[in-house]
Amino acid sequence: MVAEPQGRAPQDTALLVRDVPVSILVRARWVAWFAMGAIGVLLLVFLAAQLVPYGRTHGNPPVVQEPAWDSAQTRTLFARACNDCHSNETEWSRLSNVAPLSWLTQWAIDEGRNVFNVSEWPSGGRKAGNIAGSVQRGQMPPEIYVSLYPEARLTPTEQQALIRGLRATFGD
Numbered sequence: 001m002v003a004e005p006q007g008r009a010p011q012d013t014a015l016l017v018r019d020v021p022v023s024i025l026v027r028a029r030w031v032a033w034f035a036m037g038a039i040g041v042l043l044l045v046f047l048a049a050q051l052v053p054y055g056r057t058h059g060n061p062p063v064v065q066e067p068a069w070d071s072a073q074t075r076t077l078f079a080r081a082c083n084d085c086h087s088n089e090t091e092w093s094r095l096s097n098v099a100p101l102s103w104l105t106q107w108a109i110d111e112g113r114n115v116f117n118v119s120e121w122p123s124g125g126r127k128a129g130n131i132a133g134s135v136q137r138g139q140m141p142p143e144i145y146v147s148l149y150p151e152a153r154l155t156p157t158e159q160q161a162l163i164r165g166l167r168a169t170f171g172d
């Protein structure tokens with residue numbers, strides 16, 4: 001009664017292993033160990049990255065003064081596609097809080113506000129080149145940003161409306 005199942009198992013195993021050279025089995029085991037070690041190290045680096053304070057402050061300085069928008073529509077379109085990086089009304093809650101993406105986000109917001117900031121107008125506008133042109137050239141909003149946060153992506157019609165509105169507002 002006991003014999004049947006016990007008798008079969010070693011035979012099956014032997015069948016599986018018989019044709020595989022031992023060196024390949026040993027190598028496979030090393031590869032498995034190495035892969036597990038590498039995953040472990042990456043996981044530790046990822047967890048340690050979360051402890052870096054950069055990108056976690058999420059500050060929104062007060063809105064001092066906005067430009068004289070030519071229309072409410074321009075302001076709305078700008079808010080959707082540009083505010084996160086070029087105003088003090090960044091919607092931090094919808095942006096990633098996870099490093100290293102949070103570092104890229106922090107960098108883009110610092111740089112973006114530095115180039116021009118519609119919440120500190122006109123003092124926050126000195127370094128900007130042609131604002132409408134940046135949309136026309138497809139340079140702004142940055143592609144990586146709209147692929148991560150698709151709600152900021154403008155349709156071609158909205159894009160044209162924003163370009164017209166930016167020209168009327170900023171005069172170039």
Ligand code: HEC
Pocket residue numbers: 078081082083084085086107108109111112115127128129130131132134135140141142145
């Ligand atoms: C994800 C953040 C982000 C968003 C959203 C964003 N920008 Fe920018 N923008 C930047 C950064 C960072 C820079 C500075 C570095 C650079 O020029 O690439 C910049 C630079 C600019 C410049 C200066 C370019 C130059 O070289 O003179 C203009 C103009 C500009 N942005 C307009 C816009 C407009 C208009 C929108 C919305 C349609 C927008 N940006 C959306 C991050 C952003």
